[in-house]
Amino acid sequence: MTRYITRRIAYSLLSLFLLSLTIFLFVRVTGDPTTLLVEPGASQADIDAMRERFGLDQPIWVQYASFMHSLVRGDLGQSFYYRTPVLELYLSRLPNSLLLALAAMAFSLLIGIPSGILAAVRVGRFWDRAGKIFSLLGLSLPSFWIGLVLILFFSVYLEWLPSSGAGTVWHLLMPAFALGWYFAAAHMRLTRSSMLEVLGSDYIKLARLKGLPESLVIAKHAFKNALIPVLTLAGINLVIMINVAVVVETVFAWPGIGRLLYEGITFRDFPVVQAVVLLGGSMIVVVNLLIDILYAVIDPRIRLEA
Amino acid sequence: MVMRSEAVPLASRTDLVRGLEGFPILPVAILAGVALVAIFAEALAPYDPEVGVLAARFHPPAWQLGGSAEHLLGTDHLGRDVLSRLIFGARVSMVVGFTAVIVAGAIGTGLGIVSGYLGGWVDQVIMRLTDTWLALPALTFAIFLTAIVGPSEMNIVIILGAVYWTRYARVIRGEVLSLKQREFVRLAVVAGCSKATIMRRHILPNVLNSAIVLGTLMLGVVIVTEASLSFLGVGVPPPKPAWGLMLADGKKGLMVGYWWLTVLPGTCIMLMVLSANLLGDWLRVKLDPQLRQL
Numbered sequence: 135m136t137r138y139i140t141r142r143i144a145y146s147l148l149s150l151f152l153l154s155l156t157i158f159l160f161v162r163v164t165g166d167p168t169t170l171l172v173e174p175g176a177s178q179a180d181i182d183a184m185r186e187r188f189g190l191d192q193p194i195w196v197q198y199a200s201f202m203h204s205l206v207r208g209d210l211g212q213s214f215y216y217r218t219p220v221l222e223l224y225l226s227r228l229p230n231s232l233l234l235a236l237a238a239m240a241f242s243l244l245i246g247i248p249s250g251i252l253a254a255v256r257v258g259r260f261w262d263r264a265g266k267i268f269s270l271l272g273l274s275l276p277s278f279w280i281g282l283v284l285i286l287f288f289s290v291y292l293e294w295l296p297s298s299g300a301g302t303v304w305h306l307l308m309p310a311f312a313l314g315w316y317f318a319a320a321h322m323r324l325t326r327s328s329m330l331e332v333l334g335s336d337y338i339k340l341a342r343l344k345g346l347p348e349s350l351v352i353a354k355h356a357f358k359n360a361l362i363p364v365l366t367l368a369g370i371n372l373v374i375m376i377n378v379a380v381v382v383e384t385v386f387a388w389p390g391i392g393r394l395l396y397e398g399i400t401f402r403d404f405p406v407v408q409a410v411v412l413l414g415g416s417m418i419v420v421v422n423l424l425i426d427i428l429y430a431v432i433d434p435r436i437r438l439e440a
Numbered sequence: 441m442v443m444r445s446e447a448v449p450l451a452s453r454t455d456l457v458r459g460l461e462g463f464p465i466l467p468v469a470i471l472a473g474v475a476l477v478a479i480f481a482e483a484l485a486p487y488d489p490e491v492g493v494l495a496a497r498f499h500p501p502a503w504q505l506g507g508s509a510e511h512l513l514g515t516d517h518l519g520r521d522v523l524s525r526l527i528f529g530a531r532v533s534m535v536v537g538f539t540a541v542i543v544a545g546a547i548g549t550g551l552g553i554v555s556g557y558l559g560g561w562v563d564q565v566i567m568r569l570t571d572t573w574l575a576l577p578a579l580t581f582a583i584f585l586t587a588i589v590g591p592s593e594m595n596i597v598i599i600l601g602a603v604y605w606t607r608y609a610r611v612i613r614g615e616v617l618s619l620k621q622r623e624f625v626r627l628a629v630v631a632g633c634s635k636a637t638i639m640r641r642h643i644l645p646n647v648l649n650s651a652i653v654l655g656t657l658m659l660g661v662v663i664v665t666e667a668s669l670s671f672l673g674v675g676v677p678p679p680k681p682a683w684g685l686m687l688a689d690g691k692k693g694l695m696v697g698y699w700w701l702t703v704l705p706g707t708c709i710m711l712m713v714l715s716a717n718l719l720g721d722w723l724r725v726k727l728d729p730q731l732r733q734l
Contacts, residue, residue, distance in 0.1 A: 152572040152727075160588060170588065274714040276664045278671055278687065279706035282694060290697050297695065377577035381668050385691070395580065399587060399674050411584040415576040422575070 138430050146423040153415045157358065157408060158201050162194065170404040210412070211405035220409040223394060228376075230300060231390035234383070235375040237306050238314035239368060245318040247364065249428060250325025252361075255352060257330065265322060272319025281312035281385035298387035309386040313379055318369050324367055328360040373421045377414040441704040464722050465717035474712055478531040486512075486525035489681040490582040492519035498693060501700050514700045517692050520701060525681035526708055533712060536596055537663045541655045543601030543661070548608025549651045553639050555609065556616025566609065571654035573606045579668055593676055598668060600662050608654055615647050649727045660713040667709050683709050 161170060168185050176184070185191060192200075204210075210220040253265035288308060289297035296305050332338060333356050341355045342348070380392030387393065391410060398406035477484060502512045513522040538713040555566035571582075585599045619625060620643075628638050669675030670684030678685055683705040690701030 145568075147576060148568060150571050152568060153566065153575065156572060156576075160585065270717060274717050275662060275710055276667060276706070276713070278668065279702070279709065282702045282706065283686065285694055286697070286699055286702065290695060331628065339705070374577060380579060380583070381671060384672060397585060398670060398671060399583060402587075404587060405689055408585055409588045410577065411580050414580050415572075418575045418577065 135430065140385075142423055142426045142427075142430075146419050146426050149419045150416060152286055153419065154202060154205060154412065157412055158198055161300060161408070162197070172404070205412075206214065209407040211288070213403055213406050215401040215403045215406075220405050224391065224409055224413060227391045229388060230388065231376045231383075231392065234306065234313065234379060234388055234390055235372055237310035238317065238375055238379075239372050241314035242317035242321050242371075243309050243368060244322025245385075246253045247325050247361075250364075251329055251352070251357065251360075252323040252327030253326045254333065265326065267317040269322050272315055272322075273300055273346060274307055275315065276381075277312050277316060278381040278385050280315055281308065284308045284312060284424075285385070300389055305386075308380050309379075309388050312385070313375060313382045316439075317375065320371070321368065323366050325360065329356060332356045332360045365428075369425055370418075370421060373417050377417070461611035462722060462725075464718045466713075467718040470711055471717040471719065474490065474530050474708075475534055477527055478534040481528050481531050485521075485527040487524040489520065489528040490679040492516070492521075492526070492544055494519050500698075503706055505651055513704060516686070516689055516700075516701055522686075522704060525686055528675035528681040529683045529686060529703070529705065529708065532676055532680065533666065533709070535677070536593060536600070536666045536682075537580065537659055537712075539597045540662045541658050543656065544604040544607055544657050545651050547601060548605035549612050549644075551605065552609040552612025553616050553643050553647065555612040557620060557639050557643060563613075567613070569648040570609045572607045573603075574677065575608075576603075578603050579665060582665060582669060583674055586669060591669075591677050593675050593680070595622060596666060596675055597695070600665060603665075604658060604662065608615060608651060609655060611650060612647050615650055616643055619643055619646055635722060636680065653720065653724045653727055659716040659720070663709065663713055663716070666672070 142211075168181050208221055210224075211222050212218070213223055216223055227371075229242035249265050249268065253262040256262055284295075285297045285308065286296040287341065295308055296302075297308075299305055332354075338351060338356055340349045344353075376391060378392075379390060380395050382388070383390045384396045391414075394406060395410045397409065452734065460700055484686070489514050491511050492515065496511070496515050497517060499511050499515040499519075501506065501514045501522075502509050504514075505510055511521050513526065513690055515521055516525070532612050539639075550564050552572075555563045582599050584603065589595050589599070625638060633641070656721065667682070667684030667687070670682040671688045675684055676682035686705040690698070690705065693701045
């Protein structure tokens with residue numbers, strides 16, 4: 135168990151190292167990094183000063199060492215536009231992103247799990263087919279388009295909901311729907327296949343044989359076990375939601391990390407863009423590690439295999 | 441003799457019928473239609489997609505009050521013809537979508553084969569790199585890359601290829617691991633073929649099916665990502681007509697109810713992605729039962 139966890143942690147550290155190296159190299163290899171790290175329109179003196187400050191005249195491994203040194207201390211640079219440390223900006227936007235992601239997750243599970251169960255119980259029949267169409271639509275409709283159509287209906291025509299901004303529950307509804315839609319389809323698919331697998335197992339047959347009513351078999355015996363992979367996926371998806379919300383947040387002017395990234399692009403604020411990618415990737419590596427460890431704790435087969 | 445010569449084509453015809461069972465006619469027709477529109481855009485488009493008449497701004501589609509037959513699907517905020525822009529936008533989506541899928545497929549399949557066949561430290565390095573790149577949120581990573589190299593159609597293709605190769609690498613490597621144990625590969629080793637020859641002549645043809653299925657499924661993802669990048673202003677640079685860019689422009693007219701500027705390009709994206717996904721699903725079941733879990 136300890137060996138397994140140590141190995142997983144080592145792998146994750148390696149991933150984080152490669153992640154930082156990838157980002158670092160992309161910035162250096164694709165051209166003169168000073169043009170990215172210096173504010174647009176800076177004078178030659180400023181550029182030279184910046185080159186010296188970042189040690190861009192040094193050998194590349196020295197540059198990487200100093201890059202890592204600042205990263206470890208939590209120094210992700212200064213935003214050109216806001217004139218504040220990037221990490222501070224990121225953390226100030228994180229709660230909004232988390233709120234949006236949680237609302238979208240609640241919506242996606244509320245739709246995805248019941249419809250997935252229904253499709254599995256009625257496999258091959260009407261509800262299963264309807265579910266298939268729904269999941270296909272969910273996976274094919276781009277979130278920004280859903281967002282724009284929602285605004286058109288609920289803000290422009292019906293005037294029920296505010297089209298942008300944050301603050302009240304009403305502001306949250308449309309972005310959460312637009313963001314959660316895709317994930318609802320993904321959760322539905324997984325619930326269905328996981329339910330089908332569980333419903334075919336021996337202990338379900340036994341539960342039926344001993345005469346339990348079907349509703350109890352499904353609700354008590356099958357559902358609980360089928361839920362494990364779905365909740366695992368949901369855990370990963372929550373982090374992914376925070377990181378893919380950029381389009382939805384732009385459509386609804388939701389002040390989260392995605393919107394920060396969008397501002398980073400429009401104001402050519404490179405430190406912000408770099409930080410959002412680095413922190414997003416790190417977040418996913420860490421969550422994957424946590425889930426692996428949790429699985430090892432719950433399921434002895436996994437830790438013995440390693 | 442006569443009977444036999446008749447029987448053979450009959451049998452192969454039923455095979456063909458079985459092979460085409462559940463063939464997604466409508467999705468393929470839509471994709472083919474979009475491809476034709478993209479190829480013959482100059483002949484089909486009634487106006488120049490990049491030039492507008494400012495006096496003719498925000499004209500609604502022909503069937504709506506205030507619309508005219510001159511602009512069947514209306515005009516945008518610069519007075520450009522929406523239909524013409526949609527037609528030329530099909531070309532951007534098709535070209536970017538297909539080339540990006542091919543670039544990603546070439547990188548991913550190549551690395552997957554090398555990683556799976558050579559094994560050892562090469563495998564370790566490639567797979568750790570794959571894991572790391574998979575951890576980067578695709579859209580954010582693509583935005584980061586465009587921020588570095590600047591937006592252009594060519595750059596978008598390379599960036600999408602660089603972001604999405606990982607999915608191929610993972611799947612192809614898994615297949616190569618099992619192919620490696622098969623007898624025809626072992627025989628090739630005994631016969632003295634070099635590693636490069638085995639990978640090229642014996643492994644590659646056997647993983648192409650999976651690569652094609654993955655490619656079809658990736659087409660939808662790539663098109664949505666390109667549209668998202670263009671929507672955010674880091675994709676295809678204006679005034680080029682890309683569907684994502686049209687949506688971003690359409691946002692300007694949204695609050696006053698100019699629905700055609702968002703609904704129409706969005707519908708085009710949706711139809712294309714939906715068709716690619718349906719075709720991919722069908723191909724997956726037909727060509728590669730092992731990929732059903734994807």
